[in-house]
Amino acid sequence: MKNMTGLLLTLTFGTLLLTGCVNEEPPYKKTGSGTSATGTTGYLNGEVGLRVIADSQTDMQPDDTEDETQNPPAEASATTRATVATDDYRVRIVRADGTDTPFEGSYAELKASLEATPMELPTGSYNLVVCSHREEEIPAVEWESPVYGTTYPFTITKGSTTTINEIVCTLQNIKVTLLCSADLADQLTAETKATISLGAASMEFGKERWDGRQAAFFLPADGENNLDFLLTGSFTDGGEVKFSKTITGVKAGQWRKIELVIVYADQGEIKFDISVDNFVLDNTVTINGTDGLWEEILEEGGGEEGEAPTIVMQGWDIAQPYVLETVDPVRVDIAAPNGGIRSLLVRIESGPLQEILVSVSEALTGEFDLCEIQPGTPEGDLLSTGVGFQIGDEVKGQQSTYFEINSEILTALKSLGDPGEKHYFHLRVIDNAGGETSATLTLVRPTDE
Structure with missing residues (x-):
């Protein structure tokens, strides 16, 4: 059955390709002289x-x-x-x-x-x-x-x-503030300072800046960055102060709220540490009609309660149409950290692909669930072998998977229909906690071939 499905896929695409080569331009796209318009803008x-x-x-x-x-x-x-x-x-x-x-x-x-x-x-x-x-x-x-x-x-x-x-x-940069309680600050001399660095860039936080209000903004060097914290100075009753720590995984758009704390004090010995809260500006939260509120990021452990699934296209904003200027595989990463994937529903709007799907199974003509399609079935062999989708246990219950359209399919789509024709892949992921996220991948045949 697997070989037959692969042969069917090849023959179907071959027929469609030949049809496309004979007459790609329908009559309503012709100019008055019967030739195609040549504009490429x-x-x-x-x-x-x-x-x-x-x-x-x-x-x-x-x-x-x-x-x-x-x-x-x-x-x-x-x-x-x-x-x-x-x-x-x-x-x-x-x-x-x-x-x-x-x-x-x-x-x-x-x-x-x-x-x-x-x-x-x-x-x-x-x-x-x-x-x-x-x-x-x-x-x-x-x-x-x-x-x-x-x-x-x-x-x-x-x-x-x-x-x-x-x-x-x-x-686009990183906001950093430092907070220290008055009781702790009073035990340190006026010359005591905290130096916070990102790469070669550093900023000194003197004691007058330990109130959590004055922010330094760092330009990120990479997608993820390290902030180095160094406390130097002395105690008011004598003794050197020196403490350092590195904060990892810092990204653009974050506010790292650093607080200097005492872990313990015993027989005159004080051990320092820092606690770091991580916030981002949230453009979806509205309170009293106000945009621009900082929302805390919870980083420990797995998905937090209420964390929705995500659908992210590699190297592109999935909300924008993607022109097939190359035939490199198109991959969409899907994550469901809150309990794993219960359903990954797909609906395809594409004349060429729909003809193939209908020829194999009526079950693939509307919205179908990749979690419920199993290897060894006509649908499973077509989707996994011919198209390259993950199916069955590769999707169901997983906290992450991917949706990929391979180079062979993209080559065919680039050759079919009219320049500028769009092919839609509607994706809907539901997790085991009931969270749901939808997105549409839109592939566009180039117009300047």
């Missing part, structure tokens, strides 16, 4: 609203003393909407392969240009890169200097208009 349009998830909250963890210098004033606990001027934000439109930059200027200039007329661009994949600062203006570390930005992928298809209505910028 499309258009970018839209209001392109720019929203910034800004650090509008001073959320300080109070210490265990009544010292007013260590506690925030009452008004600091109230969160207000940050007003962020965005007209001078730097914007670049760059081809995804980096070969061309059709636009570079301010957000105000881009907005004015698109309001006047849609921007004509060659077909293909692009990134719209936004940053609150020019690259040369971003320091490796500085006090109170958040940098906001984003990279927004989009696709231009032949003769079509791509609309961008809103882009959301988030924190």
Whole structure:
């Protein structure tokens, strides 16, 4: 059965390929002379609203003393909407392969240009890169200097208009604050300081900055970074103070709230440590109409209660159409940390693939569950061998798996239908705790072949 299914797949694709080569262009795509239109451009349009998830909250963890210098004033606990001027934000439109930059200027200039007329661009994949600062203006570390930005992928298809209505910028550097109780600070001399470093960039936190309010912002060097903490100085009653520790796994967009604590004090010996809380700005939480609230990240152990499944395409934003400029396999990583996968449901909208699926089993024509499809069945052999999907126990109960479309299928899809034709793969994952996440992978035949 497995060999027969593979043969059926090959023959079906062969027939479709031949059909596509004979007449790829339907009559309504012809010009008046009966020849195909030769344009290889499309258009970018839209209001392109720019929203910034800004650090509008001073959320300080109070210490265990009544010292007013260590506690925030009452008004600091109230969160207000940050007003962020965005007209001078730097914007670049760059081809995804980096070969061309059709636009570079301010957000105000881009907005004015698109309001006047849609921007004509060659077909293909692009990134719209936004940053609150020019690259040369971003320091490796500085006090109170958040940098906001984003990279927004989009696709231009032949003769079509791509609309961008809103882009959301988030924190691009790392916020670090230091807190120390007044009781502990009083045992250390005024010259005692904490030095926090990321690579070659370092910032000294003198005792006047140990209130948890004054933030240093570090430019990340990699996807994950290390912060090195070094405490040096002396006790007020004599004796050297020296303590160091490394904080690992630090990423852009995080706020690392460091607190200096005493592990124990015995017979005049004091042992220090630091506790580190990790927060990110959450653009989905709204309290009293305010965006930009810091949400704590819980890092220990497995999935936390309520943690939803995730669907992430490797190297691309799955929410954006992906133009098949290569036939490298397309892979989507799926995770269900809260109890594992109960169902991975797939629905395919693609004329060529649907013809193959129908020829094998009616069960594959609508939404089907990869968890319930087993090897050795016609459906299982087609999906696992012919298309390359994970099925059965490779998916069910797993905390992570992947959904991949192999090079052979992508080669066929690039050769079928009209330039710019789209193929949709609707994915829905449900975990054993009842959490659910959906996403649609959209593959687009190139228009500039």
